[in-house]
Amino acid sequence: MEERTIKIALIGNPNTGKSSLFNQLTGLNQKVGNYPGITVDKKIGYFNLSDSIKAELIDLPGTYSLYPRSRDEELVMEVLSNPLNEHFPDLILVIADATNLRRNLLVFEQIKDLGLPTMLIVNMIDELEKSDVKLDLGRLKYDFNVAAIATNARKGKGIKELKGKIIEIDQKKFVSKEIKLPFNYNAVWEKQLKEILGLENPYLAWHWVAQPHLRTKLTGVAKQKAEDLEKKFNINIQRLISQEIINRYNKIDLIIDECIEDTKQIKSSVITDKIDQFVLHKTWGFFILIGLLLVMFQSIFSWASGPMDLLDNGLAIAASWLGEVLPDTFLANLITQGIIPGISGILIFIPQIALLFLFIALFEESGYMARVVFLMDKLLRPFGLSGKSVVPLISGYACAIPAIMATRSIENWRERLSTLLVVPFMTCSARLPVYTILIALIVPASVTYFGFLSAQALLLLFMYVLAAATALFASLIVSKSLKLKEDSFLIMELPNYKLPRLKNVLYTMYEKTKSFVFGAGKIILSISIVIWLLSSFGPNDKFYNPEKYIDFSIAQVDETQTKESKIESYKLEHSFIGYLGKAIEPAIKPLGYDWKIGIALLTSFAAREVFVGTIATIYSIDATDEETTTIKQKMQNDIDSKTGKPRFGIATSLSLLIFYAFAMQCMSTIAIVKRETKSWAWPIGQAVMMTLLAYLLSFVTYQTFA
Amino acid sequence: MRNLSQIQLQETSIIEDVIEHPLKTKLLEMGFRKGKTVKLIKTAPFGDPIIVELSGYKLIIRKEEAKLIKLAS
Numbered sequence A: 001m002e003e004r005t006i007k008i009a010l011i012g013n014p015n016t017g018k019s020s021l022f023n024q025l026t027g028l029n030q031k032v033g034n035y036p037g038i039t040v041d042k043k044i045g046y047f048n049l050s051d052s053i054k055a056e057l058i059d060l061p062g063t064y065s066l067y068p069r070s071r072d073e074e075l076v077m078e079v080l081s082n083p084l085n086e087h088f089p090d091l092i093l094v095i096a097d098a099t100n101l102r103r104n105l106l107v108f109e110q111i112k113d114l115g116l117p118t119m120l121i122v123n124m125i126d127e128l129e130k131s132d133v134k135l136d137l138g139r140l141k142y143d144f145n146v147a148a149i150a151t152n153a154r155k156g157k158g159i160k161e162l163k164g165k166i167i168e169i170d171q172k173k174f175v176s177k178e179i180k181l182p183f184n185y186n187a188v189w190e191k192q193l194k195e196i197l198g199l200e201n202p203y204l205a206w207h208w209v210a211q212p213h214l215r216t217k218l219t220g221v222a223k224q225k226a227e228d229l230e231k232k233f234n235i236n237i238q239r240l241i242s243q244e245i246i247n248r249y250n251k252i253d254l255i256i257d258e259c260i261e262d263t264k265q266i267k268s269s270v271i272t273d274k275i276d277q278f279v280l281h282k283t284w285g286f287f288i289l290i291g292l293l294l295v296m297f298q299s300i301f302s303w304a305s306g307p308m309d310l311l312d313n314g315l316a317i318a319a320s321w322l323g324e325v326l327p328d329t330f331l332a333n334l335i336t337q338g339i340i341p342g343i344s345g346i347l348i349f350i351p352q353i354a355l356l357f358l359f360i361a362l363f364e365e366s367g368y369m370a371r372v373v374f375l376m377d378k379l380l381r382p383f384g385l386s387g388k389s390v391v392p393l394i395s396g397y398a399c400a401i402p403a404i405m406a407t408r409s410i411e412n413w414r415e416r417l418s419t420l421l422v423v424p425f426m427t428c429s430a431r432l433p434v435y436t437i438l439i440a441l442i443v444p445a446s447v448t449y450f451g452f453l454s455a456q457a458l459l460l461l462f463m464y465v466l467a468a469a470t471a472l473f474a475s476l477i478v479s480k481s482l483k484l485k486e487d488s489f490l491i492m493e494l495p496n497y498k499l500p501r502l503k504n505v506l507y508t509m510y511e512k513t514k515s516f517v518f519g520a521g522k523i524i525l526s527i528s529i530v531i532w533l534l535s536s537f538g539p540n541d542k543f544y545n546p547e548k549y550i551d552f553s554i555a556q557v558d559e560t561q562t563k564e565s566k567i568e569s570y571k572l573e574h575s576f577i578g579y580l581g582k583a584i585e586p587a588i589k590p591l592g593y594d595w596k597i598g599i600a601l602l603t604s605f606a607a608r609e610v611f612v613g614t615i616a617t618i619y620s621i622d623a624t625d626e627e628t629t630t631i632k633q634k635m636q637n638d639i640d641s642k643t644g645k646p647r648f649g650i651a652t653s654l655s656l657l658i659f660y661a662f663a664m665q666c667m668s669t670i671a672i673v674k675r676e677t678k679s680w681a682w683p684i685g686q687a688v689m690m691t692l693l694a695y696l697l698s699f700v701t702y703q704t705f706a
Numbered sequence B: 001m002r003n004l005s006q007i008q009l010q011e012t013s014i015i016e017d018v019i020e021h022p023l024k025t026k027l028l029e030m031g032f033r034k035g036k037t038v039k040l041i042k043t044a045p046f047g048d049p050i051i052v053e054l055s056g057y058k059l060i061i062r063k064e065e066a067k068l069i070k071l072a073s
């Protein structure tokens, strides 16, 4: 039998369960969450409809209508407007929320007029069944002339039936034969419009002129002709769209009045209202928000510290065990001194990062994130941001990449740009390892306040608050200097609370942590190898015959420093990497950093989490004692041979902390900002400004505390 | 004539019209249509935005946009 693939697109209002359905059908794990605007990019998956029929499924961002207001919504028409698009569907599945059919059917009616085979999925049928409202699905199908099916995408009910229907039904039967524009128009205008665009379907032709983002893609000639035609017939696009929406809703109302048996309105959830009395309370609302964030930070430190110590010690033991059993060959040394310390530098942070992702997933899955938008909107507006900036900013605490993507749902370009330019200030999880190590060097773990708040956790909290404050301040400057006059607005659906699905939350946590560790792991692996190689060779004899050059007669700065350790340090200083570090030392000396830290700084420009790995690798090369020590201990024990003081003293550690808080050290962020702003100017400007700021503030910090 | 920004807490009213404005189509799409009932559910801590209930679902909307929605007297 011949194999064939049909392309299917998922379209519908935000937060109706498109991604849930996508996951059910494809077995993939596209991110799901109880917030309108979780999906901001298209995602492709495959599944089998039968032995001979394969399906390519595309999940799209949610949209309330085919007329987009934001970047994520534009993607829908980008796929649907052009038959040459690689994902142009053979079949569209419109997902509608059963408890809100009228508004959900608006986009269905629009899609139907594009003249493509369309099927209707009435999702969240479980929610409808919970209320007294009864839906006559048979009648709905008949009146809208469509194949429809009821599903529960959360539990996977109706999925089998859906697959069956997709193959069985000849979808072409339901395609409208003759499509009419949904407003009053002049027949001559319509005929000429179709001619100019070379399209049979007048509604599709209309979208090409009515939507600015499609219009810019027209050829110069077509654009000119369309403009002339508009003038000639005095077309007011906005007015016609308003007319379209009203007409469509009138039709929907007529049909739905017949299909929904109980005319009683669907009641809003009692539980949601009860919770919101506290969560959205005028004063308590903010206390709850601050309280939740405090719990998050405290737990990152306290809950995670047990497993982290275990991992840290375990990895140190493993490394020294390997050092003993492996022969003293070049390759074995590369593994025990280069790769293992570098990789364990990141592995020990798994518990913290997983917890952070867990909290953010819980905020999104429960429906709390939308409440934060409501609480924060007014406070954020003076800074040139909107309530919708909250989601990118909070997810920026996990990682700037998805956070910058999430700005796509912000309609106003000025607010979106300000948001995405300041998101990298937020304390992303890559900074967490750096902070944790440095904070441990600054404040002893034993210091606590009120018996439970650890001083370390408080300093970490301060870093998070500092990040948010910097982001706000930077946004103020950005939006003041952008002379963009564009009306900002906020009209957003407030979803009911949902009990987070354990499976979704745990999976998100697992998936994000995994990709963090592997993403960072790859960079760290290669950088550790490079560093180890560069430190295993030197440009001159000083590296190979250190005994000849060291003057052992000079009084020992530090009694504990043995002859061997002096030789090792001397070798490292005169290796390639040592010379490299020395070369940049003058530039970073004012910040309190020596050449060793300089190397770590240099390597972490591609990704900040590399700092810890680099430091670990350098110290393991430098280490002479065969004892098992953790990275932290190694750093604490490191004495600057010139001053006789610890290399990571308070001033240097604080200065480093500040440097990592402000500097843009993430290639992926630069790349994504370039993609979202479509220009190099923004990401380069952003990186330069951030790094300058970091340099300046670290300088001030070091000079103050030194 | 009153608009949606002037409605009292927990008060229910009927939408009369949405005035001409670049956001008119967005408001229509979101369901602010003539004849529909709206109810003010909550006002944010600093008075803006507000949450309204509309045909069984809730929307967050700023007062600035609520002004565009005229209510029946």
Ligand SMILES: Nc1nc2c(ncn2[C@@H]2O[C@H](COP(=O)(O)OP(=O)(O)OP(=O)(O)O)[C@@H](O)[C@H]2O)c(=O)[nH]1
Pocket: A013, A014, A015, A016, A017, A018, A019, A020, A021, A031, A032, A033, A034, A035, A036, A037, A038, A039, A040, A060, A061, A062, A063, A123, A124, A125, A126, A127, A151, A152, A153, A154, A155, A365, A498, A501
């Ligand atoms: N009760 C119930 N909840 C559902 C159902 N389908 C999805 N959900 C939940 O609804 C929320 C939204 O689901 P998503 O799959 O993320 O929705 P989406 O349409 O992809 O949303 P956007 O990407 O924001 O447009 C999640 O909390 C889901 O768990 C369903 O059939 N019944």
Ligand SMILES: [Mg+2]
Pocket: A018, A019, A020, A031, A032, A038, A039, A060, A061, A062
């Ligand atoms: Mg989605």
